Amino acid sequence: MQHISTRRGLLGGALALTIALGGSAWAQDQGATVKAGDLAISQAWTRATPGGAKVGGGYLTIENKGKTADRLIGGATPAAARFEIHEMSLSDGVMKMHPVAGGLTIAPGKTVKLAPGGYHLMLIDLKQPFKQGESVPVTLRFEKAGEVAISLSVQGIGAGAPGAHGGAMMMMKQDAAPAPHGGTK
């Protein structure tokens, strides 16, 4: 009898944990899509930064509905001194990030996702920490679509990408990524 109730307690705890992780913070205003010419930009977000962090990542989805390629060539934000577009790549078994040479091409009819572990915006020398629930204004500069104002919705420090279901999967992804911006501790 006592044995059974203990097991139940454990199961209940595991279930609650799964829901907490899997549900994450994505109930917020993630639906906003910004249109600029043939481009549609959605799911723009960043992570809250711990107090002393000097850099933050920016993540978003860019869809090109047009017939010609465009390119993300730069941007700016009042929240940081510098703005770069980065990619991650494996060199000597270690994931490293570096600026994307020549900008990030968005081919016609394609969707490019900037996400943890891959392409991302790199905001360097933050003026103040990013706090969950706030939003960070960013101006993206495209070769053809020109300047596009968006805002990054600040998620929790450990937040995974939107649509990444299941706590275990999210945690595995984060272990595999080399704490990209010092923001995971």
Ligand SMILES: [Cu+2]
């Ligand atoms: Cu980076």
